[in-house]
Amino acid sequence: MQENTHTTVHQFILDRQNDFSFATGELSRLMRDIILASRIVNRDVNKAGLMDILGNYGSVNVQGEEVKKLDVRANEEFINALKRGGECAAVISEEDEETNHINTRGAYIVAMDPLDGSSNIDVNVSIGTIFSIYRRLSPVGSEVTMEDCLQPGVNQVAAGYILYGSSTMLVYTTGKGVNGFTLDLSIGEFCLSNPNVMTPEVGNLYSINEGNYQKFPEGVKNYIKYCQEDVKADKRPYSTRYIGSFVADFHRNLMKGGIYIYPGTDKDPNGKLRLIYECNPMAFLVEQAGGRATDGHTRIMELTPEKLHQRTPVFIGSKTMVLKAEEFMQAQAEQVNGG
Numbered sequence: 001m002q003e004n005t006h007t008t009v010h011q012f013i014l015d016r017q018n019d020f021s022f023a024t025g026e027l028s029r030l031m032r033d034i035i036l037a038s039r040i041v042n043r044d045v046n047k048a049g050l051m052d053i054l055g056n057y058g059s060v061n062v063q064g065e066e067v068k069k070l071d072v073r074a075n076e077e078f079i080n081a082l083k084r085g086g087e088c089a090a091v092i093s094e095e096d097e098e099t100n101h102i103n104t105r106g107a108y109i110v111a112m113d114p115l116d117g118s119s120n121i122d123v124n125v126s127i128g129t130i131f132s133i134y135r136r137l138s139p140v141g142s143e144v145t146m147e148d149c150l151q152p153g154v155n156q157v158a159a160g161y162i163l164y165g166s167s168t169m170l171v172y173t174t175g176k177g178v179n180g181f182t183l184d185l186s187i188g189e190f191c192l193s194n195p196n197v198m199t200p201e202v203g204n205l206y207s208i209n210e211g212n213y214q215k216f217p218e219g220v221k222n223y224i225k226y227c228q229e230d231v232k233a234d235k236r237p238y239s240t241r242y243i244g245s246f247v248a249d250f251h252r253n254l255m256k257g258g259i260y261i262y263p264g265t266d267k268d269p270n271g272k273l274r275l276i277y278e279c280n281p282m283a284f285l286v287e288q289a290g291g292r293a294t295d296g297h298t299r300i301m302e303l304t305p306e307k308l309h310q311r312t313p314v315f316i317g318s319k320t321m322v323l324k325a326e327e328f329m330q331a332q333a334e335q336v337n338g339g
Ligand code: AHM
Pocket: 094, 113, 115, 116, 117, 118, 119, 209, 244, 245, 246, 247, 249, 272, 273
């Protein structure tokens, strides 16, 4: 029989335990809990059409059982795994308005979007889970405070995503580079497939919902024009690629080189994506892979959250491309201030 020589994610974490900011094994156990829940969610995602879990939350299936939307169910799976594990003090989730207080003896705060890309869930298009881990600021054993939950992204000790795509992948960082693992269904383990991921300095993909073009700030409109110009020397015009699932769009651009933008508009100056559990974890990952993430002016990870579900504009991806988009935003700001 052929020997399986793949490194599983658990082996990888054990080997790298000293890389963790806190080498006590707690963070490894927290990762173990997240990974377990992601495998359960992966199973549900793969069988979604057969499980009465597509569609709207609140309805009742033919057996008279309550039908749970897949994102609600994923939220429960992650929270249950984190409750069982004991290392997590509280969870901030896109699915819950308030913080979930889990265990006062836990040392970590987990922020997550259990299943991002909800518009794609029912139509079999890639979706993902995004997670971010902070060490709590208040003493272990006490109640978790709002200050624990509203930490800036620079305080993250780990972050990552699970992409439920043509294969299922886990990509994460603990601040020492980015590594990617592919779920091998035959053994039920994530195995190292993409060690030391670095994103290209520049790519030729731009990802933005251009249906909103009329509402975009001038700086973004001008950057899109720049992307579309015919300049062979720097691979322009770039190609548009937009799935509408942040994890899938981010992952493709991370691997191939590109920029993802969800800008603010006059009506929604903070855009759509959430700072704590969507933008900060991706910003941590992209920076660790050599890329850049800003709100058009300021580094995402230096923004101070004021509320749990705060939104922020986001420009994220290959460094040179994000810097160029910022130049256009800066030019717009100068024009406004000058005039
Ligand atoms: P969600 O958290 O409700 O799923 O919304 C986040 C999603 C992202 O995955 C995606 O990039 C974006 O919203 C797409 O929004 P739009 O349809 O406005 O382009």
